[in-house]
Amino acid sequence: MNVLVIGSGGREHALVWKLSQSKGVERLFCIPGNGGISDIAECHDVNVSDTAGLIDFTKKMKVDLVVVGPENPLAGGIVDAFEEKGIPIFGPVARGANIEASKIFSKELMKANGVPTASFRVFYDHHEALAYIENKELPFVIKADGLCAGKGAYVIKNMEEAKGVLHDLMVKRIYGGAGERTVIEDFLPGIEASYLAFADGETILPMPASQDHKPLLDNDLGPNTGGMGAYTPIPFISETMDLDIRENIMLKTIASMKEKGIPYKGVLYGGLMLSRGKPYVIEFNARFGDPETQPIIFKMESDLLPVLVACVEGKLKDIKEIKWKEGVCVCVVIAAGGYPEKPEKGKVIRGLDQLASKKDVMVFHAGTRKVGNKYHTSGGRVLGVTAIGPDYEGAIHKVYDAVERIGFDGMYYRGDIGKKALTYK
Numbered sequence: 186m187n188v189l190v191i192g193s194g195g196r197e198h199a200l201v202w203k204l205s206q207s208k209g210v211e212r213l214f215c216i217p218g219n220g221g222i223s224d225i226a227e228c229h230d231v232n233v234s235d236t237a238g239l240i241d242f243t244k245k246m247k248v249d250l251v252v253v254g255p256e257n258p259l260a261g262g263i264v265d266a267f268e269e270k271g272i273p274i275f276g277p278v279a280r281g282a283n284i285e286a287s288k289i290f291s292k293e294l295m296k297a298n299g300v301p302t303a304s305f306r307v308f309y310d311h312h313e314a315l316a317y318i319e320n321k322e323l324p325f326v327i328k329a330d331g332l333c334a335g336k337g338a339y340v341i342k343n344m345e346e347a348k349g350v351l352h353d354l355m356v357k358r359i360y361g362g363a364g365e366r367t368v369i370e371d372f373l374p375g376i377e378a379s380y381l382a383f384a385d386g387e388t389i390l391p392m393p394a395s396q397d398h399k400p401l402l403d404n405d406l407g408p409n410t411g412g413m414g415a416y417t418p419i420p421f422i423s424e425t426m427d428l429d430i431r432e433n434i435m436l437k438t439i440a441s442m443k444e445k446g447i448p449y450k451g452v453l454y455g456g457l458m459l460s461r462g463k464p465y466v467i468e469f470n471a472r473f474g475d476p477e478t479q480p481i482i483f484k485m486e487s488d489l490l491p492v493l494v495a496c497v498e499g500k501l502k503d504i505k506e507i508k509w510k511e512g513v514c515v516c517v518v519i520a521a522g523g524y525p526e527k528p529e530k531g532k533v534i535r536g537l538d539q540l541a542s543k544k545d546v547m548v549f550h551a552g553t554r555k556v557g558n559k560y561h562t563s564g565g566r567v568l569g570v571t572a573i574g575p576d577y578e579g580a581i582h583k584v585y586d587a588v589e590r591i592g593f594d595g596m597y598y599r600g601d602i603g604k605k606a607l608t609y610k
């Protein structure tokens with residue numbers, strides 16, 4: 186099969202890397218790709234928002250399967266357009282991707298079908314939102330309805346802040362149409378977890394649960410980022426809770442969408458809060474997470490290609506199980522100086538060759554570009570150093586040992602990825 190992966194981050198490098206090991210893959214393409222991906226796939230510079238251009242490319246290169254990484258093309262209907270042409274594509278149709286692209290759609294779907302989530306109200310009018318928060322107990326959470334590159338959720342600790350956020354979103358419209366409607370919801374204290382599952386419109390196959398680290402600084406301080414690291418599995422979910430999440434969150438959501446005439450195929454990502462011993466959905470994403478995909482895929486022993494094909498063909502039931510390597514896998518993101526506000530670019534990355542031969546370490550590239558035989562930084566999150574070890578201590582030690590061998594001017598990483606697992610009793 187000829188396979189095309191769309192995207193340019195660490196998530197896509199992980200997917201391309203795994204697919205490159207599949208016996209079923211003949212030619213592997215990536216649009217647009219990055220420095221690391223260009224070593225193992227044919228990268229092409231087609232504009233990702235140019236669906237017609239992508240369809241032409243797919244026909245010309247005789248692509249048999251397209252795999253979509255990021256949310257924007259999914260929300261924009263890339264899957265609908267490819268399906269119309271009869272080209273197999275992994276990901277949900279636009280109405281399915283709405284589970285991520287519209288908080289209102291996702292909250293109302295959950296409420297109507299009894300999927301556990303924080304209590305909420307929807308606002309279309311700024312004055313009504315202001316009147317509602319007058320008597321609302323702090324803290325609470327304000328969310329923009331639409332896609333804001335991960336920046337549309339605000340945990341509110343005082344009223345001044347709340348008024349400022351509502352003004353920015355609904356009056357100043359700093360995110361344009363994405364913030365003109367808002368959801369205001371109760372704050373849920375607890376532990377966050379990412380629960381990803383393959384879906385074929387009816388059946389699911391879960392991946393091992395993982396945990397992201399969104400804030401920039403150690404101990405979850407500083408501004409939110411795209412994600413500074415992740416690890417899998419996590420010790421916070423018992424077998425009983427896993428079953429509860431699978432049945433009462435993931436399968437129920439897929440079934441609720443099917444009832445609305447939405448065949449949800451691809452990855453359903455539940456961003457969960459484990460609060461007072463129970464799982465609640467904080468948000469859904471319509472795709473693989475970044476950086477969760479890096480440790481999950483590194484841990485995957487089975488071939489990825491048949492699983493993706495089974496999702497697209499609605500035959501996930503035929504895949505009896507996915508095998509995962511034993512142990513713990515940790516990914517530490519190395520970011521550029523100035524990230525997330527204004528990342529510096531064009532720095533030469535040193536030390537990658539020292540890690541190339543290590544079997545249990547893999548460096549997934551994100552914001553990199555290959556110049557001659559060197560890699561230069563070209564984005565905010567630059568690398569996702571990923572290692573597998575027998576237990577949490579072992580994997581954390583191994584990943585940081587690898588991180589320390591890499592160097593570029595201004596590089597930054599968190600020093601505490603995976604450490605929440607160590608303190609959990």
Ligand code: AMP
Binds near residue numbers: 371373374399456
């Ligand atoms: P979201 O974009 O919806 O994933 O929210 C971003 C972050 O805000 C989450 O990762 C949580 O840390 C926090 N958050 C969102 N909603 C809630 C909630 N209802 N209770 C507590 N924290 C929340």
